[in-house]
Amino acid sequence: MSYWFSFLVKMKELVVFWVFMVALVFALIFIEETITKLFLAAVLVVGLAVYLSNYTIPVSWVEVKEGAPFVKLPSLTLVPSPSDFTVEWSRCAPEPMKVHEYQIDNNYPVRQNEFYSHRTNLEQHQLGIGDFSLTLRNPCFRDSGTYICTIHKNRNIYTQKVVQLEFKEGWWSWILRRAFRR
Numbered sequence: 001m002s003y004w005f006s007f008l009v010k011m012k013e014l015v016v017f018w019v020f021m022v023a024l025v026f027a028l029i030f031i032e033e034t035i036t037k038l039f040l041a042a043v044l045v046v047g048l049a050v051y052l053s054n055y056t057i058p059v060s061w062v063e064v065k066e067g068a069p070f071v072k073l074p075s076l077t078l079v080p081s082p083s084d085f086t087v088e089w090s091r092c093a094p095e096p097m098k099v100h101e102y103q104i105d106n107n108y109p110v111r112q113n114e115f116y117s118h119r120t121n122l123e124q125h126q127l128g129i130g131d132f133s134l135t136l137r138n139p140c141f142r143d144s145g146t147y148i149c150t151i152h153k154n155r156n157i158y159t160q161k162v163v164q165l166e167f168k169e170g171w172w173s174w175i176l177r178r179a180f181r182r
Contacts, residue, residue, distance in 0.1 A: 020048040059162045064139045066170040071139045075132040075149035075161040086152040087122060089134045093146040100134055102127075115142070132161075141167045 027040040064071040079085055089099040097113035100120040109117060121135045132149055144167040151158045 016051055017048065020044050020051075057160055057162050059164055061164045061166070063166045063168055064143075065168045066141075068139055070135050070137045071143075071165065073134045073136065073147055073149070073163045073165065075134070075163070076130055077132065077151065077159050077161065078130050079151065079153070079158065084153065085158065087127075087132050088150045088152065089120070089147060090150070091145050091147050094144075099136075099147065136165075139165075139167060141169065143167060 024041055024044045027044065028037055031037050031040065060074055062071060062073060073089070084104070086101070086103040088101050091097050091099050097115065098111055099113065099116050100122065101108040101111050102122050105124070107122070112120070116136075119137045121137070122132065123135070126133070132151060134147075134149065136143060144165055147163045147165060149161040149163070151160070
């Protein structure tokens with residue numbers, strides 16, 4: 001599922017890119033005046049650059065090895081006033097669930113999925129500088145998946161960050177699994 005999420009984000013970028021390219025080729029072929037061609041080509045290239053820079057969500061990849069005491073899911077952004085925002089970490093793949101929620105000096109464990117209970121933490125002293133990274137204690141194979149950090153400001157989505165977490169098992173787990181498979 002997480003592969004498909006990344007694939008769809010890339011497909012959107014690809015479709016927009018080709019729409020701009022077709023418009024550019026059309027302009028270069030069918031418009032007669034050179035100055036108009038150059039102007040239209042410049043507008044299309046700048047438009048494509050602005051679109052791709054503003055409307056794509058970057059995906060961060062994090063890998064954690066078996067036995068690690070914790071893993072940090074990164075989310076750095078600038079928030080004008082850190083006092084009136086809500087931070088919501090959720091996992092969208094392989095199964096959707098709320099991982100952590102924070103609002104004005106309060107964590108809300110009641111709204112959190114039980115699987116993540118007592119395992120997540122946002123460092124409150126870092127929030128003021130735009131560090132909304134989530135620390136996940138005792139990571140396990142079930143934690144693998146796609147996580148989204150959504151920062152709400154005045155009930156509107158201010159920004160989102162996507163993190164893909166991959167869990168790497170140790171060699172001993174692989175040996176035990178092979179030995180007991182029969």
